[in-house]
Amino acid sequence: MSDPWVLNTQIWLNKTYGYHPQWVYAPTTGVTGWPTMEALTRALQIELGITTLSPNFGPTTMSTLTNKVGSIGIGSASGVNIVKILQGGSYCKGFDGGGGVLDGVFGTQLQSAVVSMRSSLGLPASPATVTPKLFKGLLSMDAWRLVPSGSAAIREVQQALNGRYIDRPLYELCPTDGLYGRQVQERMMFAIQYEGGVQGANGNFGPGTQAAVRANGLFGIGHRDSSAYWCHLFQAAMRFNGYPATPFTGVFDAATQTQMQAFQDFIALPKSTGVDFSTWASLLVSAGDPNRPASAADASTEITVSRLATLQGQGYNYFGRYLTNTMGIGDLNKCIKRDELGMIHTYGGRVWPIFQTGGADLYPG
Structure with a gap:
């Protein structure tokens, strides 16, 4: 109009x-x-x-x-x-x-x-x-009011981030439309780096930021933010990941714990009574904590009897195996072998199929 x-x-x-x-x-x-x-x-x-x-x-x-x-x-x-x-x-x-x-x-x-x-x-x-x-x-197209598809719970966090960090040199205004997106995620990562005193804040979840989370962001029932903002940021991350009922009070209470455990259940993490690093990582980046225990593996080469025994000894029992080889430079023989599926099943393993015919080469642009 x-x-x-x-x-x-x-x-x-x-x-x-x-x-x-x-x-x-x-x-x-x-x-x-x-x-x-x-x-x-x-x-x-x-x-x-x-x-x-x-x-x-x-x-x-x-x-x-x-x-x-x-x-x-x-x-x-x-x-x-x-x-x-x-x-x-x-x-x-x-x-x-x-x-x-x-x-x-x-x-x-x-x-x-x-x-x-x-x-x-x-x-x-x-x-x-x-x-x-x-x-x-x-002079941007960022919305500063709640849009029809936005969430009041997310908007509350957006406003809080602006109010707390606007005077930081690298922080730029977060839209306050109630929508979670790339800009909001970037502002969130800067906030974590500011709270953790990370030198050279850049919005990435790198080693320094991870160390800051481990040093400051692990707490349990009864924790209350004072000068630092770690519980607020954890509650913000919960809201950003689809748990709008999470309180935004800076107090790790029973309601926050309940929402956290629901997220842990969804992401297949062990339920904990307090905030742990793996939960933080799963909230902040799609890869989560690469060192978390796992029972499934993407296997791009043949699983032999001896290799299966090694993998099962390390806790892996579910395996992704490829239905075809991917054509390209430096072809890898990824395709599952004729007797491999039966062997894996015989020893109690399970397989899910992976179909890939492209994406093996780098293309300019």
Whole structure:
């Protein structure tokens, strides 16, 4: 549905910046989308004096905005057009930054909209200013309100992450739409690294992050967060993995334990009374804990009698075996052999079939 305030923003952008040789015209549809957000970003770059325009609000835009403008509020000397860009972004995000008008005035109406934005994101209402990080989020397609398919339980966590970590150098605003996705997962990993004091936080579940979880994130009934946030983050991970009834209190209580054990049962982990590393790993990455005990193995080579005995001695009794060889460079003889299935069954093992005819070679792009 076309929005007259968004349409007014699109028309103003094209009229004001259409002279620029690198300008890409915004669609005049009244519908918010990436082309309009990218046009707002280019407009901001022009106002900041950036010579090479980009659709992305990248490091150069961020550093230039920080150094030349900083936070924008009532009384700040930010420039009329920059405030108009801010107002246009507010309309595209669904906030009333000036009654549909682009007047370039940071008055009480825009201030009220900024307070609403900050509250929706989980940030303190005061000071009612637009920081460079907030400006960047405003010129994105991230939703800052609960969407129809979103979860209020997930949104509560998204807001809490923003409120606690917004001032960290590498942390960027998390959408607060109630949807769990890649951005939210990345913010979650940064939060774990911040709490664990991991040097060079990068959002990955690497050795340093794993060591931080082992050192700080293992606790049982009665644990209560104080200055650290480990129980909150564990409860957040539970909600992100489909357990919205998990409390988000920072207290590891019976209700949290019940939800955790339901997850452990689903993921085929032994039920524990307290939080353990394997549960953390299974919540945070698809591979889980690679060192957890297992009873099944993907076997790409023949299982002989002696190899079966070795594997069963290590606890493995279920085996994936391939129905064909995969053609490609350095072919591996993966196909199950004629008498292999019967032999495995004779010694009490079980087999599931794997059919693969491609994916053996690397292709560019």
